[in-house]
Amino acid sequence: MCLAVPGKVLDSDETSGVREGRVQFAGIVRRVRLDFVPEAQVGDYVMVHVGFAISRVDAEEAERTLALLSEMGALAGELGLAEPEAEADTLEPAPADGSKADRGDDRRD
Amino acid sequence: MTGAIRDLVKYIDEYRDHRIAHALAAEIRGRASRKWVLMEICGGQTHTIMRYGLDELLGDNIELVHGPGCPVCVTPLETIDKAIELASLSDVTLVSYGDMLRVPGSHSDLFQAKAKGGDVRVAYTPLEALKIARAHPERRVVFLAIGFETTAPANAMAAWQARHEGLRNFSMLVSQVLVPPAIRALMSSPANRVQGFIAPGHVCTVMGCDEYEALARDFHVPFVVTGFEPVDLLQAVLLLVKQLEAGSAQLENQYARSVQAHGNPVAREIMQQVFAVADQKWRGLGMIPSSGLRLRDEYADYDAVKIFGLADITVEEPAECVSAQVLQGLKKPTDCSAFGSRCTPENPLGAPMVSSEGACAAYYRYRRHTADN
Amino acid sequence: MLGHGSGGKLSAELVRSIFLPAFQNPALAKLNDQAVMNVNGVRLAFTTDSFVVKPLFFPGGNIGSLAVHGTINDLAMAGARPLFLSAAFILEEGFSLSELRRVVDSLSQAATDANVQVVTGDTKVVEKGSGDQLFINTAGIGLVPQGLELSADQARPGDKILLSGFIGDHGIAILAQREGLEFESAIQSDSAALHGLVAEMLEASDGISPHDTQEQRVAATLGGAIRCLRDPTRGGLSSALNEIAEQSKVGIQIEEPTIPIREEVRGACEMLGLDPLYVANEGKLIAIVEAGAAEPILQAMRRHPLGRDSRLIGTVTERSPGTVLMRTALGTTRIVDMLAGDQLPRIC
Numbered sequence: 074m075c076l077a078v079p080g081k082v083l084d085s086d087e088t089s090g091v092r093e094g095r096v097q098f099a100g101i102v103r104r105v106r107l108d109f110v111p112e113a114q115v116g117d118y119v120m121v122h123v124g125f126a127i128s129r130v131d132a133e134e135a136e137r138t139l140a141l142l143s144e145m146g147a148l149a150g151e152l153g154l155a156e157p158e159a160e161a162d163t164l165e166p167a168p169a170d171g172s173k174a175d176r177g178d179d180r181r182d
Numbered sequence: 183m184t185g186a187i188r189d190l191v192k193y194i195d196e197y198r199d200h201r202i203a204h205a206l207a208a209e210i211r212g213r214a215s216r217k218w219v220l221m222e223i224c225g226g227q228t229h230t231i232m233r234y235g236l237d238e239l240l241g242d243n244i245e246l247v248h249g250p251g252c253p254v255c256v257t258p259l260e261t262i263d264k265a266i267e268l269a270s271l272s273d274v275t276l277v278s279y280g281d282m283l284r285v286p287g288s289h290s291d292l293f294q295a296k297a298k299g300g301d302v303r304v305a306y307t308p309l310e311a312l313k314i315a316r317a318h319p320e321r322r323v324v325f326l327a328i329g330f331e332t333t334a335p336a337n338a339m340a341a342w343q344a345r346h347e348g349l350r351n352f353s354m355l356v357s358q359v360l361v362p363p364a365i366r367a368l369m370s371s372p373a374n375r376v377q378g379f380i381a382p383g384h385v386c387t388v389m390g391c392d393e394y395e396a397l398a399r400d401f402h403v404p405f406v407v408t409g410f411e412p413v414d415l416l417q418a419v420l421l422l423v424k425q426l427e428a429g430s431a432q433l434e435n436q437y438a439r440s441v442q443a444h445g446n447p448v449a450r451e452i453m454q455q456v457f458a459v460a461d462q463k464w465r466g467l468g469m470i471p472s473s474g475l476r477l478r479d480e481y482a483d484y485d486a487v488k489i490f491g492l493a494d495i496t497v498e499e500p501a502e503c504v505s506a507q508v509l510q511g512l513k514k515p516t517d518c519s520a521f522g523s524r525c526t527p528e529n530p531l532g533a534p535m536v537s538s539e540g541a542c543a544a545y546y547r548y549r550r551h552t553a554d555n
Numbered sequence: 556m557l558g559h560g561s562g563g564k565l566s567a568e569l570v571r572s573i574f575l576p577a578f579q580n581p582a583l584a585k586l587n588d589q590a591v592m593n594v595n596g597v598r599l600a601f602t603t604d605s606f607v608v609k610p611l612f613f614p615g616g617n618i619g620s621l622a623v624h625g626t627i628n629d630l631a632m633a634g635a636r637p638l639f640l641s642a643a644f645i646l647e648e649g650f651s652l653s654e655l656r657r658v659v660d661s662l663s664q665a666a667t668d669a670n671v672q673v674v675t676g677d678t679k680v681v682e683k684g685s686g687d688q689l690f691i692n693t694a695g696i697g698l699v700p701q702g703l704e705l706s707a708d709q710a711r712p713g714d715k716i717l718l719s720g721f722i723g724d725h726g727i728a729i730l731a732q733r734e735g736l737e738f739e740s741a742i743q744s745d746s747a748a749l750h751g752l753v754a755e756m757l758e759a760s761d762g763i764s765p766h767d768t769q770e771q772r773v774a775a776t777l778g779g780a781i782r783c784l785r786d787p788t789r790g791g792l793s794s795a796l797n798e799i800a801e802q803s804k805v806g807i808q809i810e811e812p813t814i815p816i817r818e819e820v821r822g823a824c825e826m827l828g829l830d831p832l833y834v835a836n837e838g839k840l841i842a843i844v845e846a847g848a849a850e851p852i853l854q855a856m857r858r859h860p861l862g863r864d865s866r867l868i869g870t871v872t873e874r875s876p877g878t879v880l881m882r883t884a885l886g887t888t889r890i891v892d893m894l895a896g897d898q899l900p901r902i903c
Contacts (some may be wrong), residue, residue, distance in 0.1 A: 129386065139196055233883075236884050279900075280902075281903050304900065
């Protein structure tokens with residue numbers, strides 16, 4: 074249960090006692106209620122569930138865990154314990170900025 | 183869900199790293215000297231395990247069974263029937279989380295109610311239901327407020343706001359459940375085989391870890407609180423295996439980036455203001471005392487059961503559905519005689535086949551090919 | 556159970572149990588998105604589609620342009636050069652005339668840009684409450700080169716699977732407009748006419764002389780190496796691949812890290828608990844091609860504006876016929892099941 078996703082707080086405002094902010098999840102931005110995370114500041118990451126932030130992501134804790142895990146991962150890679158990643162195609166990569174293909178003029182609103 | 187264009191999504195992609203995943207899996211396989219039965223409580227965790235095939239990586243000594251942590255699956259049949267009844271009223275707008283739309287009631291489901299002309303709407307957040315109520319004073323808006331403790335603060339806030347604003351046309355049909363009493367009931371059962379628990383990280387984000395510490399102590403079984411990404415779940419399994427091999431039974435928090443030992447007191451405050459603990463029927467598991475939440479008396483004007491005078495009914499499940507045993511981890515979905523034949527996502531006999539967090543649906547959707555081979 | 560519209564299992568059931576038995580003929584039995592018939596030595600492709608999208612206007616298009624692109628694409632998937640369209644409108648009484656004008660202008664422009672003529676049409680007005688504001692049906696006719704047999708039952712083990720670009724754009728663009736799911740987003744529908752891209756793919760080869768006959772061209776080109784083209788519209792990439800796996804009676808295996816998904820689409824899917832594999836696309840195609848031809852066809856696709864982000868995403872196998880499997884980023888394998896009904900946002 075409990076699909077919560079980490080997003081970055083871009084800004085926050087308070088209207089009639091209700092604190093809200095614009096939060097970014099991988100390229101999309103949505104307004105999120107910040108009532109439950111008074112400690113969250115602009116630039117922090119929060120876990121968002123059904124439109125409400127339920128926690129502020131503890132960046133230090135995350136770093137700590139990840140550092141340990143990454144070491145394990147790197148070691149495993151060296152020792153050949155990790156299965157090779159499923160083959161990405163070997164042809165030249167497409168533009169990394171995900172820019173949209175030029176669709177000419179067949180788009181009208 | 184990574185694309186070939188590798189923009190790393192922070193706090194998600196790192197926990198899907200395949201080298202770390204395989205390193206953890208290798209260690210799990212190396213350390214488990216005998217068979218251990220572990221349960222992940224949360225439906226979202228079941229979904230990740232199935233969708234990434236994590237059980238494939240654990241080796242033969244680890245058996246994962248799936249717990250009752252799917253609020254969709256455990257919402258009582260009667261609640262669905264009540265929601266459908268309300269949706270059929272011409273001036274009612276029934277607002278629900280998407281998960282609930284296809285859950286079978288005794289004769290129908292909300293999706294069919296919508297097809298028949300009921301005003302049923304899907305919302306990502308309870309705030310949407312409030313918005314609809316404000317915009318349409320001529321409609322009676324009912325919000326189907328289901329969930330575990332993770333969702334309770336948001337659902338509570340909706341009721342609190344409605345009351346604060348004096349919104350006359352808004353009410354909630356509540357089916358909130360609490361995890362620890364269900365785990366306690368499960369572990370008290372003589373049939374219980376679970377030796378270690380993967381505890382629900384977003385529930386604990388709200389509630390903290392105390393209740394799980396108590397369970398670990400009372401039943402002498404290790405609990406590891408973790409999140410929903412593959413690396414989190416694998417690390418939790420590893421921590422459990424280490425404890426089990428050492429004969430230890432502690433509460434460990436693997437999800438410290440989101441979970442603090444004391445949880446989120448601000449979120450709990452609003453829950454306490456709006457909800458009170460109550461006995462709750464769990465679909466498939468039956469009545470578990472003090473395992474749910476109900477609206478407090480001062481919120482009677484926002485309680486759909488009271489406003490609409492919904493009668494108390496008892497409904498029986500289809501006899502063939504063994505969801506009760508699946509939810510307790512006593513049976514695997516594939517042990518059910520109806521699995522994949524008479525019971526499929528298009529024609530579910532019970533709730534665990536509907537929600538993709540339900541064990542049955544997860545098995546059917548992601549893993550049934552292993553049953554064939 | 557009325558979830559039939561989302562293009563998944565239930566629609567397939569309707570077709571199988573009601574429509575196929577009623578109209579028994581070989582063209583229909585192939586269950587492609589278009590029919591190809593021989594008339595006096597000319598191969599005609601014929602298709603129809605109805606457009607019921609809500610909202611009517613969305614970033615990157617509207618129901619009008621969509622109605623043209625969708626039908627052109629159904630023709631293009633047979634390798635046809637689209638020639639003529641019909642357009643029939645069903646309007647709810649009271650529908651805004653200015654909105655209708657916008658839709659019709661869009662439809663007209665899309666047809667012009669695609670070099671296709673709307674030659675006939677119809678309009679009906681229904682009582683308020685009987686229709687969802689505006690429905691459009693378009694039917695299309697095109698010419699298919701002799702010797703070209705593109706069909707969903709032609710995939711063979713060993714064939715490669717090519718995808719022309721980012722998935723999920725259209726479905727998420729639509730979803731972002733729906734009440735309650737708004738986010739600020741730059742996601743545009745990818746709605747586009749693909750017949751130009753398909754023509755490039757069919758011609759990709761050396762040594763075609765302008766004097767070659769159609770038949771000689773097709774035989775000479777890599778067009779001969781293309782088994783099947785499909786546009787993954789409703790039901791997404793998953794539905795299109797599942798249909799091919801079922802009709803060709805083969806297995807399909809795709810590789811998760813090769814599937815291009817825009818960051819914004821990922822973000823929206825993560826937030827709502829949606830799987831991009833099931834999200835609709837309106838300007839993408841899948842090509843099943845003979846293994847040896849995969850690389851040159853991929854290069855040809857990438858030279859075209861609508862195929863710049865093309866990828867090789869998988870292989871046709873003998874394993875688990877009728878099933879689509881995906882190797883995840885972790886190297887494990889799971890089924891990509893056919894969708895049963897609409898994918899709904901979830902909290903769980």
